[in-house]
Amino acid sequence: MLALLGWSLLGALLASLLAVIPALHIYNVAGFMLLLYHRWFPTLPPECVTFLFLGMIAGYAMVNTLPSIFFSVPDDSTVFIVLPGQKYLLQHRGYEAVILSGIGGLGGLLALVALSPFAARWLPVLREILNPHVGWILWTIIAYMLLSEWPKGSERAAPGWRRWFESWKSLLAGLATFLLSGLMGFILMYRPLVPVAVAFQNLLPAFVGLFAVPWVIQNLLSRSELPEQYIPVDLDAPVDVLLRGIASGVMGGLFAAFFPVVTGGIGGFLAGHATAQQDERAFIVSQGASKVVYYVGGFLLFFVPGLYLTRGGMAWMISTFYTPYDPVLYYWATAAVLLAGVLAFFLSLGFARGIMFLVRQLGYRHVSWLTLGLLGFIVLGMTGPKGVLVCLVATGIGLIPVLWGSRRMNAMGVLLLPIGLNMIGAGDTLARLLRLL
Numbered sequence: 001m002l003a004l005l006g007w008s009l010l011g012a013l014l015a016s017l018l019a020v021i022p023a024l025h026i027y028n029v030a031g032f033m034l035l036l037y038h039r040w041f042p043t044l045p046p047e048c049v050t051f052l053f054l055g056m057i058a059g060y061a062m063v064n065t066l067p068s069i070f071f072s073v074p075d076d077s078t079v080f081i082v083l084p085g086q087k088y089l090l091q092h093r094g095y096e097a098v099i100l101s102g103i104g105g106l107g108g109l110l111a112l113v114a115l116s117p118f119a120a121r122w123l124p125v126l127r128e129i130l131n132p133h134v135g136w137i138l139w140t141i142i143a144y145m146l147l148s149e150w151p152k153g154s155e156r157a158a159p160g161w162r163r164w165f166e167s168w169k170s171l172l173a174g175l176a177t178f179l180l181s182g183l184m185g186f187i188l189m190y191r192p193l194v195p196v197a198v199a200f201q202n203l204l205p206a207f208v209g210l211f212a213v214p215w216v217i218q219n220l221l222s223r224s225e226l227p228e229q230y231i232p233v234d235l236d237a238p239v240d241v242l243l244r245g246i247a248s249g250v251m252g253g254l255f256a257a258f259f260p261v262v263t264g265g266i267g268g269f270l271a272g273h274a275t276a277q278q279d280e281r282a283f284i285v286s287q288g289a290s291k292v293v294y295y296v297g298g299f300l301l302f303f304v305p306g307l308y309l310t311r312g313g314m315a316w317m318i319s320t321f322y323t324p325y326d327p328v329l330y331y332w333a334t335a336a337v338l339l340a341g342v343l344a345f346f347l348s349l350g351f352a353r354g355i356m357f358l359v360r361q362l363g364y365r366h367v368s369w370l371t372l373g374l375l376g377f378i379v380l381g382m383t384g385p386k387g388v389l390v391c392l393v394a395t396g397i398g399l400i401p402v403l404w405g406s407r408r409m410n411a412m413g414v415l416l417l418p419i420g421l422n423m424i425g426a427g428d429t430l431a432r433l434l435r436l437l
Contacts, residue, residue, distance in 0.1 A: 001332050004051040005339060011055025012340035016347040019063035020355070022071050022371050023212040023378060026060035027313035028201055034317055046322040054299065054333055055340035057314050058109070061295040062344035063351065065101040065288065069094055070226075070355045071371050072215035084280045094229045097284055098352045100237060100245075102345045104288025107246030108253055109341040111289075112297055116334045120305040120327070126258070127307065135423040138261060142416050145266070148273070149174040149407050173404035180397045181210060181410070182417025184390075186427075189418050190436040193390055194383040203414070205379045205387040209394025210411040212375055214402050217395075219368040226364035229356045237281045245285025248272055252286070253293025257301065257311055261419045264294025266412060296337050303330040 015026055030053055037049055069085035088097035130137070149171055184206055192202045248271045256267030268290030272283065298311035302318065305327035310319050324330070359367050379391045394414075401408040421427040431437045 004047060004332065005336055007048050007051040008055030008058075008336035008340045009343055011052040011057075012059035012343045013055075013347070015056035015059030016063045016344045016351065019060045020066055020351050021374070022067040023208050023375050025204070025207070026056055026064075027317075028204055028382060030056065030314055030317055031201065034320075038321075050318055050322055051333070051336055053314055053318060054336045057295050057299050058292075058337040058340035059344040059347075061292040062102060062105045062341050063348045064291075065098060066348060066351055066355060069097050069101075070352075070359065071367065072219055084284050087280070088284075089229070090227060092227050092230050093232070095349075095352050095356065096232050096235065098348060099232075099235060100281060100284040101288030102348055103237075103242060104246055104249050104285035104290075105292040105341060106345055107242070107285070108250055108289035108292040109296065109338050111246070111250040112293060112300060113334055113338055116331060119300075120307070120330070123258070123301070123304055123309075124306045127309065130259075134260065135420075137259070138416070138420050138423060141262060141266070141270070142420060144270075145409065145412075145416075146175065146178060149410070169404055170406045173400050174406035174410045177397060177400045177406060177408075177410040178413035178417065180400075180413075181206075181394070182413035184394060184397065185414035186418040186421070186430065187434070187436065188390070188414075190431050193386045195386075201382050201387075205383050205391035206394045206414055208375055208379055209391040209396075210398040210414060211408070213372070213391065213395045214398040214408075216368055216372045216375065217399070218402050220365065220372070226359050228360070231353070237285070241279055241282045242285055244279075245282035246289045248274075248282070249286035249289025250293055253290040253297060256290070256294040257297035258309075260311065261415055263412065263415075264291040265409065267294060269409060292341065296341070300330070300333060300337065303333045305330060 015029075018024055018026065018029055034049075037044065065085070069089060072086060085094070085097045085101075088094055185203070188202055188206060194202050194205070249268055251274070252267030252269070252271030253264055254267075255270065256262045256264045259267075265287070268287050271290065272286060295312065295314075299314050301307060301309040301311050302315040303324045308324065310316050324333075362370075376388070376391075379387050383390070398408075398411055400406070401410065418427060421430060428437060
């Protein structure tokens with residue numbers, strides 16, 4: 001078991017290094033590693049690979065805040081931290097935002113440890129209660145997400161239809177983003193455009209185009225330069241703010257980890273609304289806790305005795321060749337992610353200093369061009385020319401919130417709409433109307 005903990009620490013180190021690369025999701029890396037494992041290392045015990053992936057998911061969840069804050073390249077779980085993180089960045093406090101997010105992540109890991117003695121007793125019962133209601137709960141979340149988009153800027157326009165349009169343009173942009181991204185996700189799920197050999201990367205170009213490329217384009221068009229960043233000697237965040245942020249993030253992360261399709265960002269958004277979260281410091285802490293609990297907690301559900309629930313890409317990949325056989329493994333898995341998360345937290349502080357040095361030497365605009373080129377290289381290398389075309393279309397959809405001031409979370413329609421339709425039995429009907437079947 002101690003050797004397995006060593007594999008987890010190795011995974012945390014590897015994932016922390018990879019998490020600094022913009023838009024490189026840990027699930028994509030894990031997919032390639034599984035192919036190499038089955039081809040080149042078939043004699044390696046599956047427990048070693050499983051604990052390696054446990055460390056990787058913990059390390060990625062702790063460190064993937066860095067590209068979101070310094071490069072504005074979020075994924076679906078860090079999309080909400082970008083705006084507060086960017087504000088901190090422009091106030092010379094980007095390093096402080098990294099610390100706040102990391103503290104939230106550590107709080108989320110401690111919450112998972114505290115809940116571990118009760119998980120085997122409560123979670124199987126909760127699953128049986130919720131299973132018949134998953135469909136309508138998901139559609140309630142979708143409705144709330146769309147209805148919570150508020151008009152912006154109507155007081156600046158002249159009375160009449162101009163004021164009406166200014167009030168409604170962000171709402172219409174949000175609906176258009178959700179529907180167009182949902183249609184794209186629907187097409188990709190029924191008619192994958194990437195080569196069969198990399199079918200597990202099917203949604204990669206869509207996510208890069210929807211969430212990553214628009215931010216980089218915005219950075220380039222704005223011609224902004226990164227101000228000098230300071231290393232604080234103390235943290236401007238009282239204990240009550242930290243605890244409030246951690247509690248909110250843990251609630252959202254647990255909901256996202258247990259409930260299918262809902263990501264950590266959406267879970268944190270719902271929890272923030274439920275707790276009237278307004279303090280920016282608490283918000284960044286809550287998003288750090290939410291994404292860690294979402295990624296790590298979702299994988300730990302695979303180890304819970306009597307549950308063995310597969311949530312998230314990592315658990316699905318592991319379930320193809322390994323099933324936990326000993327209830328004690330759950331507690332060792334919990335210890336593994338805690339150690340890996342603590343290691344990744346300290347690594348993130350060092351990596352943040354390295355990124356600040358890099359940006360200071362190259363300039364923010366040059367870094368943005370390098371980031372855009374790296375995104376294109378990742379999409380082309382992993383999914384081929386057809387993946388690049390998908391990414392370009394997704395970028396057009398992802399630019400709608402940027403240009404019209406709507407909430408960028410609506411781009412999660414790429415997952416929510418097709419899966420929501422399938423849950424109520426309408427997916428195949430729509431697929432036939434679109435001649436996808």
